[in-house]
Amino acid sequence: MQDQLAALLAKASAELPSLASRPDFEAAKARYVGPNGELTGLMKQMGAVPKEQKPIVGKLVNEAKTALQAHLDAALARLESAELAARLGPAVDPTLPSPDRGPGTHHPLTLVREEMTRILRKVGFTVVEGPEVETEYYCFDALNTPADHPARDAQDTFYLPASARFGNVSKKNPGERYLLRTHTSSVQIRTMLKGTPPIRIVSPGRVYRRDTTDATHSANFHQLECLYVDKNVTVRDLKALLDYIFASLLGKDTKTRFRPHYFGYTEPSFEVDLSATHLPKVNKPWIEIGGCGMVDPVVFQDVGYDPEVWSGYAFGMGLERLAMLLYGIDDIRYFYQNDVRFLRQFA
Template sequence: MTLAELLSACDELRATALQEVAGAGSIDAWTDLRTALVGRKGGRVTHLMAALPGLPAEERRSAGAAINALKQAVEAALDAREAELRAAAGGGPALDLTMPGRTAWRGSRHPVTLVIDEITEIFRELGFTVALGPEAETEWYNFGALNFPADHPAMDMHDTLYLGPGTVLRTHTSPVQVRTMQRWNPPIRVLAPGNVYRRDFFDATHAPAFAQIEGLAIDEGISFADLKATLTHFAKRFYGATTRTRFGPSFFPFTEPSAQMDVEIDLGDGRGLRWVEIMGTGLVHPAVIEAAGLDSQRYSGWAFGMGPARIAMSRYGIPDIRLLYDSDVRFLEQFA
């Protein structure tokens, strides 16, 4: 066979083969046809290959390419016809479509992280960035710079874990306020999420280590009205646009005036809407601004601190704080 003869045989076979494939009326007929066309032994397409060695070497390449193209076209037609036949036969016996799909492991963020992320997102819209500070702190950053008088009973509020003389595991995220004000000039708008430590026994409602998130805004002319406006905006974004807030008196050594913000929310415990305290806040005490090396006459600001674990517990209905630490995979997967 010459090259020309071979090429015309290819064209001829392509035309008849495609016609035959289109005419295969059943899977059985299709199977027979497949063997007849592209079967390894005696297939009509395969058979053309046998002609290759008889050709001059320089023609073999283009002949081989032509046969290959033919083979691919025929196989594609066979596959398409098979799909049509199987579809017509109702998917065939292979797939029971009531069986479940194949899954992959689903990862999850910790519920406390979910709350921190949500809070952070809202404050980012208001120009806040995230600041971090060490958990092992000096007493100066944890107490002194925050206007805790030495040996004052206010420190009873913070039963502290000590690492050594003058060093503690921070009892709140507020040291980050001081570190931030020392390092950067106003305008300052930061959020400081992180772990804090208290010498509390570990039970259903207390843990010796837990997350806190701190907010700090320092600039010229910042007022209590700004505090109220920003935190009220936050509450409405976080709990819903109709959420009401109220502010009442409180005390922290590092804020003056100090306040607490209550929100009117439904905790899903069947008791309906009620006022719940969600954060401590206030104007940053001028002594704190001064301790960080800024001019308290020129700059003022506000700060707040809240507990994402408590919020996570009420939001997700988690009854026992220990679940947040146990790391039981059956608990964690509920937040995937």
């Protein structure tokens, strides 16, 4: 019996490691431990073993059974891993490019707008929107632009025909014409009329001018304007905002300076220059970036705010211009062509 068991194990240890497939394995397994298997046959002979030898033989049989099972398990594991390897195929070349599409890209104007609104949100400005089709009241009258001001000319401003009707752009006066807003300042008026002070908003958006398209002009472009209305707002507060914005955008060393200027809806009014030392493709120490001023009392009166109580400031700038400065882009038309080689540069 002992010899038979030893022979069996020897045979198994020789045969099992060389099995090539799972059917071979199943067949071999049946030959050893199946109902008619060799080990099963030997175990059946246990009955014939004399009683006093039974513990010894039983122990031998059990040892053989354990050893055989180990061989079988090893064989199975080997086969399974071979199968797995076959299913996986050869190792990948990790240096091949992924054929899957990568993420897309945000347009640079979106990036600049979002960065600006993020900066402004930190100091309490929330983003508001307004219609791009506007009326003369919101775009001009309410902003202290007299009826004969050249900016209102059909030469500079796009108008809709007198017959045009807009279901969701309200007119203040029945006779006024619809136009494409020439600045986002109209949003300030709508916001002030709708809300009550204090107000702190930023309105980014698309504006329209009747301009010849060239490297720096475009029939539509984008502006971003801030409006703050509260009690005791001062010129110094306005300067603080501008300093904060551009230090956040370009680093602590960035400086701004004001130059006196004229806008109908602010008094005093300033143009804002930016120290341009860290901007690409700029070869002068200061570069003009926007306009600002203290909200003119006339504007407050027009929206029903008491100018003796309320004061405020407004600041506006062109987003294309800012993006051109930040990225060193030299032609405004690139923003509107959507050449993918351009779009991918700002991801």
